[in-house]
Amino acid sequence: MRAMPDYAVVGKPIARIDADVRVTGKAVFGDDVQLPGLLHGKILRSPHAHARIVRLDTRKAERLPGVKAIVTAKEAPETPSGGVIKDRWIFAREKVRYMGEPIAAVAATDAHIAEDALALIEVEYEPLPAVIDPRQAAEPGAVLVHEAWESYRAPDNLGRKGNIVNYAEVKVGDVERGFQEADRTFESRYEVAMAHQGYIEPHVAVAKVDADGKITVWTTTQGQFTIRNYLAEALQTSHSKIRLIGTEIGGGFGGKNTLVLEPPAVLLARKTGRPVKIIMDREEDFLSTTPRRPCIIEIKTGVKRDGTIVARHSKFWFGTGAYATAAFNFAGNVANRMSGPYRIPHILTQGYVMYTTQPPCAAFRAPGSPQIFFALEQHMDEMAHGLGIDPLEFRKKNALKKGDPTTIGPTQDAADLVMMLERAAEESGWRTRPKGKNRGRGIGCAFWTSGGMPGSNAVKLNEDGSVSVMTGSVDVTGTHTTLAQIVAEEMGLGVNRVQVTTGDTDVAPVAPISAGSNIARSMGYTVKKATEALKQQLLETAADALEANVNDLDIKDGRVFVKGTPDRGLTLRELYSRSATQRGGPPLASFSSKNLPPSVNYAIQVAEVEVDPETGEVKVLDLTAVHDVGFALNPLSVEGQIQGGAVQGLGYALSEEMKFDSNGRLMNPHLLDYKLPSILDVPKVKPVLIEEPLASGPTPYGAKGIGEPPIVPTAAAVANAIYDAVGVRVYSLPLTPEKVLKALKEKH
Template identity: 40%
Template sequence: MRVRDVPLLARREVRFAGEKVAAVAAVDEETALEALDLIEVEYQELPALIDVKEAMKDGALLVHENLHTYSGLPKPVKKTNVFFHETFSKGDVALGFAQADLVLEHAFTTQIVHQGYLEPHAAVVDIGPDGSVTVWSSDKVPFRVRSLMAEIIGMPITRVRVIPSFVGGDFGGKGMIFDEPLCYYLARKAGRPVKMVMSRQEEFLAASPRHPSIIRLKAGVTKAGAITAWEASALFDSGAYAAYKPQVGLGGTKKLAGTYRIPHVHIEGRYVYTHNLPCGHCRAPGDPQASFAVESFMDMIAAKLKIDPFRFRWMNALEDGDLSPTGEPWRGINIKETMSAAVEKSGWGKAKPNQHYGIGIACAERPTGTGESSAVVIVNGDGSANIISGASDPGTGARTILCQIVSEALKVPMERITINLVDTDSAPYDQGAGGGRTTFVAGQSAYRAAMEVRKELVASAAKLLKCAPEEAQELIDVRDGFLFLKSEPAKRVSYAQAVKGAGKSQIMAEETFSCNQMEDTCFATHIAEVEVDPERGYVEVKRITAAHDIGFAINPAAAEGQIEGGIVQGIGFGLLEEMQRVDGKVTNPTLTDYKLCTPREAPEIITLLIEGAPGAGPFQAKSIGELPACPIAPAVANAIFDAVGVRITDLPISGEKIVNALKESGLSGGKAVAAGKERADAV
C-alpha cells in the first residue's frame, strides 16, 4: 500500500534540498522564470539527519513528527524514523550457526543512483467547462494517475481522464505522479491548460532515484561447502518521503539469501526517513543492492573455503521442487541450467590472456510481476483485428508483444492487427507497466480475449463448413486468417466470412486477468570478464556472458535487447554512477557530471535465452525486463578481485578505491588470485 506523506508544496518545513516550495504559471517559460525570481522565501536552518544510521538511533530527531497520521504505514506506527520493518524467517538460524564449521560476516554498501532516462517528467492538465479534468502525463501507469489525481483534488474517478503519452525512458522512475496535481491547481487559477516539464537539474534534485543501502550478511558453512545458516539485514535510506514508490517497501529485501538452498534463514529490512532526496523505484527495486551483497559474499566464502566460485554456487543452488530461501513455493527453478550455459559459453577455467585479467560469476532471480489487466480483442468484418488495452509501453516493446500474442492465438498476420492507444475513459483497466508484469498480466488478458473470439469464429464457421456445433472446437483449426476442417484443409472459410455468418459486423471479447501471488520466478547467471590497470585502477569490462531463464521467448530480439540494456545499466551501477551529495544536496545534477555507462564503456555481450522451464505468461513465457540489471555489479566486482586480488564492497567501484585497496593490501602491482587450471578442474 502506498504511504501518503508528501505535500504538494512544502508547508512550514522543507525536508530535503530540492523540495518544491512554490509554483507559478505563465504564458511562456521566460515569464514563468521571471515570476519565480520575484518570490522571496525566508528559511530558518534546522538540524538535519543525513546519515541513515544516525536517523535510526533512539531519541533521534524525527523527520516526520506526525507520521502516525499518514495512511499507508503499517500499524501500529511508532514514533521513529524507521517507518517500515520487515522480516522473513525459515528454520532456526541459531541452530544453523551452531552446526557450522565456519561463520563469516561482512557489510556492503551501495550508492544512490538515478534511473538515467533521457526524457524528463512532463504533464499537461486541462479543466473542461463542466469541471472535468483531462491529464496528459509521461507516467507509465495512467490508471494510477487517474485514481491519485481524483483522490488529491477531491473528484470522482469518472471526472478525471488520463491520456497516456509515449513515455520514453522509465526504468522504474515514472510510476508515480509528480507535477500533475500542481498543474491542476494552476490551471484552475489560470483558467487555461497548464504544462510543466522538469528540467534536467530538477530530475536529479527532486525525482525518485534508487535507494542507497547498507547490507550486513552473516553465513555459517561446513568445511565441505554446505551453507547451514544465513542472516541478513538491510538499511534502505528512503530519504524525506516514502510515497515516491507505490508500496511501503522494496522487493529486494527478500532476495538477501540469493538462489541457494539454506535450511536456516533470517532476513530483516528497515526503511528509514532522513533529510536526503526521497527515493523510489528503479529497475528491479532493491534487487541490485541485494545481489551485489549476496553474490560478492558468496565469492568471499568460496575463497575462504578454497572452493571454485562456480562450484560453490552449484553445490548450494536451488533445484526444481525446492522452496525459496525464505520458505515459499517456487515453480520451474532453472538456476543450474543458466549456470551451466554461462560457464560453458564463457569458457570458465580457460587460461587468462594476462596477469590482470579476471573473470567473475553472479546469479540472481526475480519473480514474474503480478497485477490485473483487461483487454478487448476484435475481429472486424474484413478479417483484420484490433486490440484495446490499457497497458502502457515505456520502450519495452509491450505493444508489439501483445500483437504477437494475439497474432499467434488467432493465426492472423501481424500486419492485420492494430493495437489502439486509448485513454482511461476508453481503455479497459490495466495496473500499469512495472515489475516485469506486462507480458504476463496484460498478455494473458489479451490471449484469453483472443481465444474467446476464436471460439466464436469457429462456432460461426461450423455452420458454413457443415460441421456439428458440438464438435466444431475439436474439428476446426485456424491458419492465416482462415478456418478449415482438419480432415479437409482445402475446405475453409475466411474470418470475414465467419464474422458475416455470425450476423455481426465484428466479433469481440473482453477478458480480465488478475494474479496477486506468483510461484514462478526467473533466473539468470552472468559471467563478467575484465581487465584492470593496477596503476590507475581503471577497469575495462571486456565481455559479459548472460544466460537467462525465459520460459519461452515470444520475441527473442526484444528479450535480448532487454538483457543488453540491463547489463549496461548494471555496469553503470557497479563502476560509474553515483549521485554525489554534500550535506544532503546533490552536487552533480547534470548528465555532464553524472557518469552513465556509454557505448564506449559497454562490452561485448553474449546473451543466452534458456527455454524450457514453464512460465506463467502466454505460451509459458517468463518476464525479462528487470532481472538483467541485478547480477552485473557483483559479477564485475568478483572479476576485479580475480584480476588484482582486492575486494571492494562499497559501490561504485572507482579506480581510486582499487588503487587505495591495492596499496593497503601491499599488492600495488596487482596480483591474480585464481588460476585458470583450478577453474578448469572445478568445471
C-alpha cells in the same frame, strides 16, 4: 529441458511494430502536446534539504506581466496522500524535507516569464540538520524527518516508528543453532549509493480543466490508471472526473510510476481556466524525481568446511528519502531475498527502510535487488575463496533445487539452477584463465520473482479481416509487439494484420502499470484469453455456415476452413459480415484477470575485466548473461532486454552515483557529472536464453517477465572479477577507479 513447440508467430524474432513511428519522429511525446491557449508552468523548488518555511510571499511575482497564476500549499488539499503511507502534500507545508521539494508553481504565457517569476517569489527558511545516512536515521535521538509521523494514515503492519518507514524480520529455523553447527563464519559490510534511472526524456505533464470540472492530463507515465488513481487522491476528487492520457514514453525504468508534475499542472489549469504544460529540465529531474534507494547491508554467514551453508544473519538499512512513495512492505520483500538462490536452513534477517532528507525514492528496475545481490554475491565469493573452493562450484553446491522450500516463492517452475551455472561456465570460458595481465572473471547469481497484476484487454475483428487490440497498458519494452504476436498466433494472421492501441483511462480496459516484469504475463495472458474467446465466436459462426463441427475447423491465413478439406472455408472478412448480421453483432471479446501467482527467474552473469593497477580504472571486456525466461515470446525483444539491463547494471557497478554533501545538497544533478556508460564503456553482452516454459498457472505459452532480472547480478559479477584480476575487494558501489586504487594501495 522441456520440448519447445514450433509456433508460427510467437517465439519468433520480430521487430517492434512501432519502430517506423519512432524513428521517423511521428510518435507523440509529452512535449509534443500542443493545445489552444497553452500556458507554461514552472515550479519553485527548495534550495535546502531540511528547513522550516518561515515566510512565503508571491505578490511581486504575481505582478509580473505575463504571469497568469501562482499556486502554493494554500490552493492544494490539506490532506496528505501517498502510495501506502499518506505522508506527502502537493506543495511543502511548514517545512521542506529535500532539496528540490516543490514550494510553488507559476503559469505564464511563456516559459521564460514563468522562470523570471520564480525569482521574484520570496521565501525565508530556517535551516534544519540534514539526515543522510539511513543507519544513523535509525539511531535513538536522530533528527526526525516527519515529526507528525504517527498522524499519517498507513497499514498497521509496517513497523513504523520515528524515521522508520518500514521494519521487517524474517526467521527460518534457529539461527543461533545454525552458527553453532558452522565450522567457519564470514562477516562483511557493504554500501550502495543512490542512483537515478537515467531515462532520456525528462518528466512532462500537460493539464486542462473543462468548465464542468473534468480534468484531462497528458503525461509521460508507465501506468496511466495508476497515476489517475494517485492523482484523484492527491486532488481529493473523483476518479471519474480525471481522464489520464499516457503519451509515448522516452524511458522509465520505474522512474515514471509516481506523481511528479501532474498535481501542480492541474491546480494551475484549474486556476487559470487554460491548459498548462510543465516540463522538467535535467537538473529538476535529478532533484525531484524518484531514484533507487541507497543502502547499508551487513551479512554474517556460517558454513561447513565442505562448503555447505548452514546459517545467515543479515541486516540492512535502506534510505527511502523524504517520503515513502510506494514503499509497500519494501523491507519485507527485500528481507525474503537475503538467502539468495541458495539452500540455507537457518536464517534471521532484520531490515529497515528509513526516512532521510533526500529525494523520495521509488522503483528502479528490480527494486531492492541490485543492492542486496551486490552484497550477497560478493559475500559468496569471499566464502568460496576463504574455503579454497571455486566460486562457481560453491554456488552449485548450495543452489536451490526444484521444489525446495524458500522465502521467495515457489521454485517448482524455475529452471534448473545447477544446469544454468554450468551453462554460464561453458559460455563464458570460466574454466580457462583470461589472457593478459590484471584480467579476471567474476560471477553473479541472482533471482527475481514476477507474477502479474490484475488487468484486462479487449480484441475485435474488423470489417477487413484484421484484428484490433485495445489495451490500457503503456508500451515501454515492446509489449505491443508481443501482444500483436499473441493475437496473430491465435488468429492465424500475420503481425501486420494486428493493430494494438493504448487507450486512455476513459476508454481503455483497466490495465496495470508497466513495471516489475509483469506486463508480458498479465497482459499477454489476458489478450490470449480474449483472442481465444474471439476465435471461438468465429469458429461457431463458421460451423453454422459450413455445416461442420467446431472441432473440425481450423484458422490460418485469414480463413476458417474444414480440416482436411481447406477449400471449404470462409475468410475472416466474410465471417465479420455473418457475425454482424446473424449472431448478435460484430465479433468482440474481452478478458479480465486477477493477480497472477509469482514465478522465479534465475539470472547468472559472468564478467571479464581488466584493471589498470596505476589508475584503478576497470574495463569490462566481456559479459555473458544467462537468463531463465520461461518461453521467449519474442527472442529479439528478450535479448534486447537482457543486453539493456546488463548495460544499465554496468553503469550502476562502475560510475553511477547521486552525490550529496553533509547538508543534503545534491552535488551532481547533471548528466555531465552523473556518469552514465557510453558506447565506449560497454562490451559485447552475450545473452543466453534458458527456455523452460512455465507448466502451471496463468501465463501465455509459459512465458516469464524479463525486464527486471538483467540488472540484478551485474555489479556483483564485476566486483568479483576485480578481485579475480588484482586480489582486492571494493565493498561499496559504484566501483570507481579511486576506490579500486585505494584498495590496491592498502593491499601493498
